[in-house]
Amino acid sequence: MVQINPSLPSSRRFGRTATTGIIATGMVVLGSALWGLPPFWSPLGKAFGLRSHKLYVLPMKVATGKQVESIEGAIASSMAELEKNLTFGSPKFFQGKTIDKVLVSNQEKVIALTFDDGPWPVHTEGVLNVLRKNNVKATFYWVGEHLNNFPNIARKVIADGHAIANHTWNHDYHDVDKKTAAKELGSLEELIYKLTRVKTRIFRPPGGVLDNGLVSYAENQNYVVTMWSSDAQEASYPSVQGLINNVVNSASPGGIVLMHDGGGDRSTTVQALPTIIKELRRRGYKFVTLPKLLEMGEQDSTSKSTPTPKRAADTIVESI
Ligand SMILES: [Zn+2]
Known part of the structure; x- marks a missing residue:
């Protein structure tokens, strides 16, 4: 089962001062990462509680650059884990x-x-x-x-x-x-x-x-x-x-x-x-x-x- 890196920030941990541009970045990063997955409840999609082939909106309102980096890291880690789980x-x-x-x-x-x-x-x-x-x-x-x-x-x-x-x-x-x-x-x-x-x-x-x-x-x-x-x-x-x-x-x-x-x-x-x-x-x-x-x-x-x-x-x- 895919384990999402616990460092993935929750909505509560996001500050309220970052710009909407950063929000968009976070959304696109996650959306892009999941875009290539098969159109079904993939393990990663399941882990996020989401269906693939949609642009996913992170449960956040604002994010700092550092937090976006953290999200990217979590996604990379999850994608690596997903690939490992799908390699036999x-x-x-x-x-x-x-x-x-x-x-x-x-x-x-x-x-x-x-x-x-x-x-x-x-x-x-x-x-x-x-x-x-x-x-x-x-x-x-x-x-x-x-x-x-x-x-x-x-x-x-x-x-x-x-x-x-x-x-x-x-x-x-x-x-x-x-x-x-x-x-x-x-x-x-x-x-x-x-x-x-x-x-x-x-x-x-x-x-x-x-x-x-x-x-x-x-x-x-x-x-x-x-x-x-x-x-x-x-x-x-x-x-x-x-x-x-x-x-x-x-x-x-x-x-x-x-x-x-x-x-x-x-x-x-x-x-x-x-x-x-x-x-x-x-x-x-x-x-x-x-x-x-x-x-x-x-x-x-x-x-x-x-x-x-x-x-x-x-x-x-x-x-x-
Ligand atoms: Zn046979």
């Missing part, structure tokens, strides 16, 4: 590596829920509602075509404070050359930033395919390639209870759980999610985002971790 990467020792789980010290019971193939109508918001009610932060692996179609759903994911990862533009499985791989990852990376100001260097190949050129490109570009250690196996159309069992029975400390919020009808996943969260909590697990899990990882995680060598595990009703 990994410690250096995970960069360029492929992992399916993370070794955490003392086998701490932390686990990352991940949702692929969104943003998607109805089901992404269904997942978000369950996560919000249960105070869980997760990680969403977006597909470029879907993000392009449903940017407003994507913004809700960001507004709820979840982490974002790259799942390619087209969600194809076939072999690609370097140029195509660069386009698949790069064009989505650009769109994610354009629409949400998020920067992400976390990647998962569509279908979990490891040998079609995407993963080798991602590793060369120092993405961290994140597979999974628990698979809800929605592809086999389990019942709600089946899906719960698939996740809960394979959970492990430092684990990564693969589920889907997009690409088809995910109503079973939405229905199973409250029980999955409840049951994992009952077993002592805490939920973290993927980047948080990577932060908690021990340096030798990759050497002991075996990437899941399966193909097309998440190919289900890919309706697009």
Whole structure:
């Protein structure tokens, strides 16, 4: 959550002697700083209790030059904090590596829920509602075509404070050359930033395919390639209870759980999610985002971790 620098002056601390020119300066500074933010309740907008894409009027009547400087400092600090909160990467020792789980010290019971193939109508918001009610932060692996179609759903994911990862533009499985791989990852990376100001260097190949050129490109570009250690196996159309069992029975400390919020009808996943969260909590697990899990990882995680060598595990009703 963005913390606003407490030195940001309140209206009570402003003197009454400064000129209206200075007032205007303060207003324009804040307005300009927020102008470039996405048109939704951004974390910074939230912090200010304001909507973006409007010129914000500071709660003040007058401000001295020194106070304006202080405001500028507070804004710069808040913008830096905002950028940090919207950047999802990994410690250096995970960069360029492929992992399916993370070794955490003392086998701490932390686990990352991940949702692929969104943003998607109805089901992404269904997942978000369950996560919000249960105070869980997760990680969403977006597909470029879907993000392009449903940017407003994507913004809700960001507004709820979840982490974002790259799942390619087209969600194809076939072999690609370097140029195509660069386009698949790069064009989505650009769109994610354009629409949400998020920067992400976390990647998962569509279908979990490891040998079609995407993963080798991602590793060369120092993405961290994140597979999974628990698979809800929605592809086999389990019942709600089946899906719960698939996740809960394979959970492990430092684990990564693969589920889907997009690409088809995910109503079973939405229905199973409250029980999955409840049951994992009952077993002592805490939920973290993927980047948080990577932060908690021990340096030798990759050497002991075996990437899941399966193909097309998440190919289900890919309706697009
Ligand atoms: Zn996928």
